[in-house]
Amino acid sequence: MEERLTIVNPGRLLPAHPGPDFSTASLGDGPPTKSTLMLEESRWRPQCGLDTLRKRARLNAKIRAFFAARDVLEVETPVMGACGVTDPLLHPFTTVFTLPGQRESRRLYLQTSPEFAMKRMLAAGSGSIYQITKAFRNDEVGRHHNPEFTLLEWYRVGFSLHDLMAEVESLIAELASGERDLLTPERLSYVDAFTLALGLHPLEAGFAELARVAEARGMPEAAELCGRDRPIWLDLLFSHWVQPGLGRRRLTSVYHYPACLPSLARRCEDDARFVERVEIFLEGVELGNGFHELADPREQRQRFESDLEQRRAMDLPEPAIDRRLLDALRVGLPDCSGIAIGLDRLLMALIGGESLADALAFPIERA
Amino acid sequence: MATVSTSEFKGGLKLMMDGDPYTILENEFVKPGKGQAFNRVKLRNLKTGRVIERTFKSGDTLETADVVDTDMQYLYNDGEMWHFMVAETFEQYAADANAVGDARKWLKEQDICQVTLYNGNPIGVAPPNFVELKIVETDPGVRGDTSGGGGKPATLETGAVVRVPLFIQTDEVIKVDTRTGEYVSRVK
Numbered sequence: 001m002e003e004r005l006t007i008v009n010p011g012r013l014l015p016a017h018p019g020p021d022f023s024t025a026s027l028g029d030g031p032p033t034k035s036t037l038m039l040e041e042s043r044w045r046p047q048c049g050l051d052t053l054r055k056r057a058r059l060n061a062k063i064r065a066f067f068a069a070r071d072v073l074e075v076e077t078p079v080m081g082a083c084g085v086t087d088p089l090l091h092p093f094t095t096v097f098t099l100p101g102q103r104e105s106r107r108l109y110l111q112t113s114p115e116f117a118m119k120r121m122l123a124a125g126s127g128s129i130y131q132i133t134k135a136f137r138n139d140e141v142g143r144h145h146n147p148e149f150t151l152l153e154w155y156r157v158g159f160s161l162h163d164l165m166a167e168v169e170s171l172i173a174e175l176a177s178g179e180r181d182l183l184t185p186e187r188l189s190y191v192d193a194f195t196l197a198l199g200l201h202p203l204e205a206g207f208a209e210l211a212r213v214a215e216a217r218g219m220p221e222a223a224e225l226c227g228r229d230r231p232i233w234l235d236l237l238f239s240h241w242v243q244p245g246l247g248r249r250r251l252t253s254v255y256h257y258p259a260c261l262p263s264l265a266r267r268c269e270d271d272a273r274f275v276e277r278v279e280i281f282l283e284g285v286e287l288g289n290g291f292h293e294l295a296d297p298r299e300q301r302q303r304f305e306s307d308l309e310q311r312r313a314m315d316l317p318e319p320a321i322d323r324r325l326l327d328a329l330r331v332g333l334p335d336c337s338g339i340a341i342g343l344d345r346l347l348m349a350l351i352g353g354e355s356l357a358d359a360l361a362f363p364i365e366r367a
Numbered sequence: 368m369a370t371v372s373t374s375e376f377k378g379g380l381k382l383m384m385d386g387d388p389y390t391i392l393e394n395e396f397v398k399p400g401k402g403q404a405f406n407r408v409k410l411r412n413l414k415t416g417r418v419i420e421r422t423f424k425s426g427d428t429l430e431t432a433d434v435v436d437t438d439m440q441y442l443y444n445d446g447e448m449w450h451f452m453v454a455e456t457f458e459q460y461a462a463d464a465n466a467v468g469d470a471r472k473w474l475k476e477q478d479i480c481q482v483t484l485y486n487g488n489p490i491g492v493a494p495p496n497f498v499e500l501k502i503v504e505t506d507p508g509v510r511g512d513t514s515g516g517g518g519k520p521a522t523l524e525t526g527a528v529v530r531v532p533l534f535i536q537t538d539e540v541i542k543v544d545t546r547t548g549e550y551v552s553r554v555k
Binding site: 279 | 374396397401405420422424
């Protein structure tokens with residue numbers, strides 16, 4: 001490297017020097033340098049170490065033992081489905097299915113989560129179920145995002161949100177044992193977590209107050225970014241300044257999300273401003289989302305339709321509504337709570353990794 | 368002018384913001400599992416060199432900046448402007464003190480530098496990572512004198528001052544790493 005840049009004969013044209021190092025994180029578009037070539041040559045190798053591969057295998061074995069002891073049935077659902085998710089903030093991958101001998105083809109969606117198929121099983125009387133599966137989300141890549149990732153998703157018939165939180169706490173304690181020491185788990189309501197970190201109430205604070213909080217933390221552009229859209233304000237403030245402090249050396253469960261961030265949770269019976277949704281955090285990283293599941297087919301249809309309306313406004317493709325889920329809900333979803341946990345992130349947090357790549361053999365750059 | 372979406376953000380990408388060209392230094396993707404995604408981006412203003420942080424909603428689009436880095440040979444300084452030439456085309460560009468910035472103390476005639484052009488005008492100059500420069504003044508080293516961390520200051524032909532080992536003498540040519548401003552070796 002150094003030799004290549006030595007000026008032997010001033011005046012003679014020299015090969016381009018790499019210039020200022022704009023980024024260590026990305027390869028850039030420039031001509032391949034020695035270091036980028038070396039990187040490419042090593043990309044056949046798993047990113048994580050062999051000990052991490054063994055830890056993942058042990059994690060999976062412990063999960064299966066945990067649920068076997070509780071008589072929760074392991075199931076599988078399709079990774080490709082006829083319907084895509086309507087959530088305007090999720091971008092599914094699609095693929096094309098061609099029937100043998102036929103010219104017609106059908107679009108299939110790689111599932112962003114197995115939740116709809118699992119709910120159809122529950123409505124058919126499966127009882128409590130779990131699965132470890134791959135999920136796919138386009139347009140998501142970063143330190144804590146890989147477009148394909150492994151989910152542990154489970155549903156407990158007859159469980160309240162707090163029953164579910166207790167089970168999550170036992171599972172995480174069991175998976176962490178022998179790996180790292182965690183303090184007693186903690187549960188916080190969304191309002192408390194928000195108020196503790198930012199000093200204001202997420203629903204009662206006016207937009208000007210929210211803007212002042214962001215500006216004081218060095219983000220004056222937040223006002224223009226979020227305008228008068230409370231869900232975006234809450235996502236922005238929470239993900240930038242509440243979440244990083246959550247789950248330090250312990251599992252933190254944040255429950256009772258504002259009703260403007262409902263996802264698939266049912267409304268709280270005693271306070272319509274909130275929904276029965278929980279998110280869990282370890283070392284500032286969100287590990288999963290759980291709900292006391294919405295069972296009302298009419299409300300589910302309304303949420304699908306309002307999603308599609310938003311998609312139209314945002315000029316996004318509109319996938320067909322999953323009628324089979326609605327049919328299943330009409331027959332009746334048993335009262336249940338369910339949660340999905342990102343296993344790559346969990347493994348990363350347990351081994352003290354900084355990036356998802358620390359827990360993956362072949363992240364997308366090596367896939 | 369072309370536009371780019373946040374999903375194409377990466378280190379080195381040049382963007383227009385508030386009328387100024389910026390380059391992306393770091394791009395962090397922040398997204399709740401269920402919710403709005405953001406890109407928290409660290410950028411450098413290519414005119415002022417100032418580094419700022421800015422958050423975008425994922426999916427937002429921005430204008431790209433007409434900024435290109437071009438290798439050019441440094442020709443001379445006329446007292447006000449620094450003159451550079453593209454070796455292949457003989458095209459010449461004059462950069463002012465603002466554009467040359469700290470690079471001035473490493474510029475030696477005929478060295479190849481990277482000049483950043485914005486709308487065809489130089490706004491930045493990066494010297495080679497290593498330059499070889501002659502020492503015009505340094506105290507004669509005294510054997511056994513280890514004060515000052517075992518080195519001494521030396522003034523180079525371009526005016527830069529670097530710390531060199533005691534055995535280095537005036538009129539010798541040394542190799543310097545311009546990124547750290549540190550002495551690398553003596554050039555025979």
